[in-house]
Amino acid sequence: MSKHQQKPASFLERLIFNNRPAVIVLCVLISAFLFYQAAQVRPQTSFEKMIPLGHPYIQKMLEHRNDLANLGNTVRISVEAVDGDIFSKEYMETLRQINDEVFYIPGVDRSGLKSLWSPSVRWTEVTEQGFSGGEVIPQTYDGSPASLEELRDNVLKSGQIGRLVGNNFKSSIIDVPLLESYPDPKDQGKLVPLDYQKFSHELEEKIRDKYQAQNPNVKIHIIGFAKKVGDLIDGLLGVALFFAVAIGITFVLLLWFTRCFKSALAVVCTTLIAVIWQLGLLKTLGFGLDPYSMLVPFLVFAIGISHGVQKINGIAIASGEATDSLSAARMAFRQLFIPGLVALLSDAVGFVTLLLIDIGVIRELAIGASMGVAVIILTNLILLPVMISYIGISKKAVKISREDAVRDHPFWRLISNFAHPVVAPVSVVIAIVALVGGVWYGQNLKIGDLDQGAPELRPDSRYNLDNDFVIRNYSTSSDVLVIMVKTAAEGCSTYQTLSAMDQLSWTLENTPGVQSAISMVTVSRQVIKGMNEGSLKWETLSRNQDVLNNSIARADGLYNADCSVAPLLVFLNDHKAETLSRVVAEAESFIKENNKEGLEFILAAGNAGIEAATNEVIDQSETTMLLAVYAAVGLMCLITFRSIAATLCVMLPLVLTSVLGNALMAYMGIGVKVATLPVIALGVGIGVDYGIYIYSRLETYLRQGLSLQEAYFETLKSTGKAVLFTGVCLAIGVATWIFSAIKFQADMGLMLTFMFLWNMFGAIWLLPALARFLINPEKLRNKASA
């Protein structure tokens, strides 16, 4: 790259620096427009973008979406009695008040609201005259011990234990079905879509906070899709705060590095402009900010800062020779524009391989990140030098950079020992041991989400604690695989269909990892038993079609409007990849044997179905993507250095990092999932920069005839500080994510921090050691002289 340094002013340079006011004005105008756009970017958690739309399971799910619609956007509020059980006057009163309060929250489907206080919750009993029944809470209820005793009996007879009432009678549930859109309270003619975040906040304020304060003996647990999404959006907004933290820390580091307030400010400003442009473009192109693409501004910021720093470094050095800040800026631009461009393009190559993964959020991440990198070329490679040409660099900074060039560097002297003929073999042996160990331990790496509860949130988040409470106390699981049963219209209630569903249910219930399966068969069997005076001897399907039709009349939601699609809900112990794949394989083999004309079993819906599909896609893309990333990066290195040995020197430390990264994930219990898959591409794509910087300098010095260790010392002296700074900058940008309330963001943050730091370390430590074995300085020197 050194060959570009002495070039005369290029056309591009003249175009930019001869029209500096125009460049500034143009940038201001673009910034104003894109800032306006960026201000309208809203966090969104689009469901469809997070799932592999190309997978057959998902396609089938979307195809039958309307048939499954009423399967459940429901929030469940469990009210726990801390001392005693639910059969107390105070508890029942609080439950009644909560029930009434929930009734009036906008978005609640009032007709479906269900709790012990609902008239629709009844007990039934078979008597000589027929069915006898009544409301669980009798009209005569007055809170007296006698009526509480009656309530207890009714609850026992109602069959609601494990459903509305906890197995230990210490809590009961309010089932709150939601409407996706509801009439505007102000204008009844208009429908407003349900705002999950607002709804979630209302539950917190009007229900949890209010009633826990009012009655200290109750504890409220809330679960359901709407609550989870609400919590997710809150978590996303929290991440915005991390951005401020990252800016603060980076600014301090910049001050330390440049020793110049003006230029530090200029770097931060231009980089923030890059972030605003990127966000503005995102909005302009019709994308939103989802939990994954939220990473992009952080990356853009970190990459922008590291390139800005090199610009400032270059200008500071050039200031020593130049007469004014304009010519210093022009000189730095001349020297650094092309290498900067190459480095940014190599980042982009890493991002582009992400397009191979058939998941919307990942592709948007790839597009967003590529856009961000393109923007950095404009802001930090062009706008920044123009800005500096106006404001200049402080004298102190120039002085320090001049002194730096001549003073001794004991730290770099020490580090240069990594190229020492004795240290190098030791390093290589350690690396091989680490590699083998990493590969061995990395075998424990699992596909998919490994934690209980909602994988998006942390295991100790309130939502997951609530979820855990409900799972422990009620006969329910939050991991549901849905198999769709498709027949001709009006065909879902035939004996043939129902008995096939029953067979599949039983086959799956006998598969390890399955708790239970529920379908219209479950309801049918119960109702037929009920129609026969509750006798257990009738608890099975009937061959009589009238009986079957009658029996499913109350199985709302377990078949669609024209009785052509019926879901079979399979409740799983967990959503670990092995559980999912075992259950799915069992279902697939049943389907293969039993699907026929007019009776089709179709996989899959439900959160577990989606996860099973996602896991399959990830499992398939993981290797493809790794190969693509390494092929692309390897090709970049080959083009740049025209040497296989050099390419190996740069790539092998990256391989070690990837392997150790896998081992770290296995150790931390992080699975390979949508969130961690891009980490490898990002880590390798950006991580290769260090190797390129270091090796290109090293090669230059080797050609000048220096010994390996001496050449390495010189390399470190000139770029070591920048490499260190870049690594730290990138790590800070993503490390703040470790504290995100959203589990997968934290996982991403952790893994990226590790990748960025370890890639830097690998380049500084292992690259010279490998060069000791792979590079022949004699040959390079001869080549140079020839």
Next chain:
Amino acid sequence: MSEPVMRRTLSGGLARSSRIPVSRIYSPLGKALSLCSVLSILAFTVAPLTVQAAEPASLYSIMSERAQSSLLLDITAAGKRLVAVGDRGHILYSDDNGSTWTQGKVPTRQLLTAVYFVDDKHGWAVGHDAQILATTDGGQTWVKQFEDLSREAPLLDIWFKDDAKTGFAVGAYGALLETTDGGANWEDVSDRMNNEDGYHLNSIIAVKDSGLFVVGELGVMFRSADWGQTWETVESPYDGSLFGAVATKEPATLLVYGLRGHLFRSSDFGDTWQQIEINTPNNGPLEFGLADGELLADGSIVVVGHGGTVLKSTDDGRNFSLVNRADRVSLSSAATTDNGKLILVGQGGVHVASPTGADLGQQ
């Protein structure tokens, strides 16, 4: 607050209660013969027939660890062995007083409702699709003797003479089937009873020194002093459904029971009845339905039912003690073990209980 009972859901069931000659061959020998003929045809024809021949083989009940904890409806002793039947063709047997259970090989996946053994080897089970299964090895392997899908109705109980030749099965819509050759042929003899409305016959028992007794829907009762040839309608003390009957060790003495804790005792083969009052500790009369009873070896009687109800009498059924098990699951049948424990079956499969029916832990 009452809603009408949807009692008559099978309109077609009534017409079929008349005598239907049953010519189906279901004996093992018959099966073997028919298989031979199939094979001989197979030698000359092509594939489609093999498919049909393969079909029944795939319909054996699935061996399942969960069989033991899913719905079981009846349990009985076959010598020292306990045999229980229930959902999806599950037949389980235990040789160690109910500690461990083994699943038999059963050629059906239908719900089985009752099981009866004449000795430690020979037994029969009945179930939905009007199936009758038989075993000659104490319940380890079973063959299907009878099935009638067109009835769209289950058989609900079965009884055999000690000679293992003559037996009767009763079921829904007044079904009464008879065999005189150990089950090789079954004949519909429903018209021996005056049951024009085709009420379900829920239970058939032998009463000591007296004859057979059948109870059913809406309190119907029939008795036969000549062990099944002629049947006489008995005037019932109750118009709610009776789910079962159990003979005591005394001659001509039996108990019948059904809906809402109703329990009656007769010591004259059904001529007169006394209602046995069962009271819960706090809540007045027992309101849970009673499903099945068992005369234990020591002469005591156990009756079980809904809501985890276990009744026990040590005075030949004149007085009962009551336990409502904590889990309140519905129970369907009971048996006793050598060591005095009760084995209860019903929802949730097998429950091993103390002699009074309480959880072992509660003792």
